[in-house]
Amino acid sequence: MPTIIEAKNLDLWYGQKQALKKINLEIPERQITALIGPSGCGKSTFLRTIDRMNDLVPGVRVEGQMLYAGEDVYSPSVDVTWLRRKIGMVFQKANPFPMSIYDNIAYGPRIHGTRKKSELDEIVEKSLRGAALWDEVKDRLKKSAMGLSGGQQQRLCIARALAVQPDVLLMDESTSALDPGSTMRIEELMRELKKDYTVVIVTHNMQQAARISDRTAFFLLGEMVEVGPTDKIFSTPEDKRTEDYISGRFG
């Protein structure tokens, strides 16, 4: 599989504090890559560096390179709105806008210039189908998204991200606040999605990583300790620290 995202010697500081240390990591296209590691090790930070959401944090400093489709996301020629359109993100807490379901999905396309009602209708249906939510909400598209259940809201957020036709989907603990049923549905969905999209997930749930990811990267204290096919990481990790973590000895 060709690499779509690649970190090269990536360092990141929040003010004085270094949160990422010389990260080198390749993420292949159309696969699910899981980032695991104990709390505070820098998983979210890495994820948010890919689509430059860290720009919002005052005092962030980045060195090294983060390549998307071969181009450094921090190069001046890259427009962040374009970047973020190509790289969708789903957050830990479902965060639908306080608008109707329809408007939530149409938000992105509208921003990017799609105005025609018929086109929008089509995108909304397609995205909701893509997020396996269409059947549940097709009768109440004009109702507020806040009325959905937690799991539905999270799938809505996935649909919203799909509506702008990204290449990559970043998901930061996107199922950790959900009940097992909803989690299962979203995991199924991810498996479905990887046919068309590159998916990067952060999870604290070792079983989840083992269940659905193709490759797993283990982070510790800002360093990327080990990366490899998920089977291998979980069965025969090379690094002692990875083994300790996976077997539950710390974290």
Next chain:
Amino acid sequence: MPTIIEAKNLDLWYGQKQALKKINLEIPERQITALIGPSGCGKSTFLRTIDRMNDLVPGVRVEGQMLYAGEDVYSPSVDVTWLRRKIGMVFQKANPFPMSIYDNIAYGPRIHGTRKKSELDEIVEKSLRGAALWDEVKDRLKKSAMGLSGGQQQRLCIARALAVQPDVLLMDESTSALDPGSTMRIEELMRELKKDYTVVIVTHNMQQAARISDRTAFFLLGEMVEVGPTDKIFSTPEDKRTEDYISGRFG
């Protein structure tokens, strides 16, 4: 041992909801009685009925009798301030007043009319010694009680309760928020206290009940299922539900 507190056919409703159902329970003097049972079964409610702290909750209705020293605590001739003085209470979360350690202890005696400095000094020292806290705080009696550690604060609350010379001490999960070290100290203290006081505790910690109580009462869904010597309840309970609970089958 003579009985000091006795519930007779006690019913209690919060609005429409019945929280205690026909409770009959005798609590003997100078012993530690433990109330156990799953969350929401009415342990706290029972405890707070003894010193009428439930009066604070709007819409509470009580039927049946709660006798203290032979007299119904709900009879009009009983003055609640007198009752609460005779029956001290220690809460789950340590709740010292935002005043000096000295003023915390002196608070109760002052209410009840003790004004003389020398008398107060004596009470403060005695109560703090009684709560095994004197040595730790004797040099900073004028400092704020908020500066003490959690365990010290809880012992301060016990000392504060002792300062009004009660007969009975009610303790509602008074160690559940503490570290094991502090818990141990307070358990020792309870064993010490039962020489002079009747102690009633609510606990979720089965080991704790087994370790320190003389008698144990098991509550379930507002009913008092079984009461007896602690050894017996924990080894050969009569009721199937008690056995299930103690062996961890529910709760």
Next chain:
Amino acid sequence: MDHNEHKETRALSSSRRAYDLILRGLLYFCAAVTCLLLVFVIGYIFVRGLPHITWELLSTSPSYIKDTIGILPNIVNTVYLVVVTLIITLPLGVGAAVYLTEYAQNKKLVAAIEFATETLTGIPSIIFGLVGMLFFCQLLGLQASLLAGSLTLVIVTIPTIIRTTQESLKTVPQSYREAALALGSGKWYMIRTVILPSSIDGIVTGCILAIGRIVGESAALLFTAGMGMSMNNFFGSVDNFVHSSGASLTVALYVYARERAEFDVAFAIAAILMILTLVINLAASLVGRKLKKH
């Protein structure tokens, strides 16, 4: 996904860029207008007022024979208004807040009282002035006097005291109440020894805000407290205390600016009022910050 399409749609479309630029421009423009206004109002008052604040102005009464102007009586009148108003409004307001948070059982009554206080907050000063003049000056026979002014201001300030006190009473942990009651304390004893001391910050904030309102009030005072410019000896006799009339600083500003065309004096008073406002705001935010820490 087609790579060429990436290249084409990479930069912001021109309509998006325009939207961005125009709104951003408007934002900065409006913020600049506000800032300029701030600078102008504050600067203008200080530039025109500060040079005329002299010791003589602050320490004398006006004289027609000598043709001099002093605002000492107005300063003293303002202090009278603040002190007398607070002495009355504070117990009432704190009492009402205590009732609402500690005693009230009837939800409807609480809602009614809260609605009433909010309503009072919204009533324009001129209506307070009208009702105050009728009721206190005329019906109670107080004449246009500082006492009548203070009583009117009691109605004006009571919602502030109630609200801030209530807010801080609500932050007193329930566990303090339980602890006190479990020791056999009566309710009033508990309130006096534990609840009120713990919410002293809110009460102080309320006082500061009330002082701000009193110092800034004019419409409600013009018709209830009169415009006297001479020094009153309030403590000379009960009569003096009850029925001296007089202008507060704000009313004096109005009189000097409108009726006497003494603009320098008016601006000097304006600068003094501005400094007072600054001090009051500062004090309120300091106490407020302390409140948050607890």
Next chain:
Amino acid sequence: ACGSSSSSTAATTATTSTASSVAETLSGTVNTNGSTSMEDVMGSLIEGFKEIQPGITVNYTGSGSGAGITGAQEGTCDIGLASRDLKDTETGVKQITVAKDGIAIIVNPANPLSDLTIDQIAQLFNGEITNWSEIGGNDAPVVAIGREAGSGTRDGFESITGTEDLCVYQNELTSTGEVIANVASNPDAIGYASLSAVEGDATIKALTVGGVAASEETVLDGSYVIQRNFNFIVSDGTELSAAAQAFVDWATSTEASELIAGAGAVPVAE
């Protein structure tokens, strides 16, 4: 309720004799309220009175003659002040005249005119003349500045010039000082104000009326026709407090004449 509640007496023997021959010392507060034309006169009287009765504080609130009369009727002050005489409809109070005062017709110093007839004045205010050039002034609109309806000055001015309810004001101001300030700042304005407040003020120009300049002499001898009385208004029913009575007695005695004249009005005490 006007007088009775208003004052306490240190010396209980309150006299109603005329002059305040420095005999007894009284104490108390006297609130006066009303005519803004009387501001200068009252200011001087208050200060003069303070010297002989240091225990009495007299407060002055300038809110217009109408307010003074209403205040005296309703007891919101001890002594009302009015720069006009009481009307028949105003009952329950009586007037005590302290001085006479001219109503000066004032324009901006930039205005080239210096004399007007009563008729011209009336026309300027009732809207018949709308441009100064019609009577030989600059080519500029006439800005007529008036007083509020309760003003004694307005009452005097309108009744003497025969313009009651006819005036077209650009601006209705509530005090003498405001009128002066407004005329001083507007080159096309014309207004009317108490002579006592206008004398010695270089920011405005007082016109002669029918060739007669307003002054103490012309007011006293009646040749300056736009004039009226300065009155104290006191309640009929309730007696004044000792302190208030002492003030009234002194202010209407010859002892106060010099102060009244010094303030620009014409004393009437003999």
Next chain:
Amino acid sequence: MGAMFFACGIIAIAFVLFISLYLIVSGLPAIWEIGIVDFLFGTKWASTAAEPKFGILPFILTSIYGTCGAILIGVPIGFMTSVYLAKIASPKMASIVRPAVDLLAGIPSVVYGLIGMMVLVPAVREAFNLPDGASLFCAIIVLAIMILPSIISVSETALKAVPHEYEEASLALGATQIETIFKVSAPAASSGIAAAVVLGIGRAIGEAMAIMMVAGNVANMPSLFSSVRFLTTAVASEMAYASGLQRQALYSIALVLFVFIMIINVALNTLLKKKED
């Protein structure tokens, strides 16, 4: 003790009831006597004329025009400034501007009146070549400035309360900061911003002293550059000397003003309640 606190608690209600009843009892007779139509829709106010006329339409319209004008100017500027403070300004800049806005909010209204009459009125006279600058226009400007601080701080609070997650979601979809602010944050804060507007309306319609100093106070039918009287200043300018029917009519004006304020209060309450839900 409980009874005493109860009494204190009742006092606030007592005050409001007292004021309302007082205004109704003293305000209705004049409306009755003048006739409600003549009173509310009469265009001429001549309370002391030989044949007095008590039509308050000029005051009502002036108050409405003045308030609308102030809102039209004050709300956009205030809202935009609040957006700037909440979302764009650097923390340092915000920490300077915010206290200054608070200061503006605390300045007594006579001070605004003073600046208005000393700076604005002459400037308007010059700029528009008017015989006299005191006018509805000046009143509108002064009111707009006076309501600015409350609009800024209330809408800033509302904007700040918008969950950060909404903004993150929008940015992650490729929206720009400005798009995010105006398409997500502002709509999410809309009820708070509406509350700010209503609060501004209440302030503007109730202000008396400042506009007394800049509006000229003649009972004309309103037009932008003529001297006008508001409901508040109508009460203020004649209150001191009115008697008889004239005085009762002033109560009636106050009653009308009070009704306006009550409507605004109820609106504000509902908006704030809605926000809590």
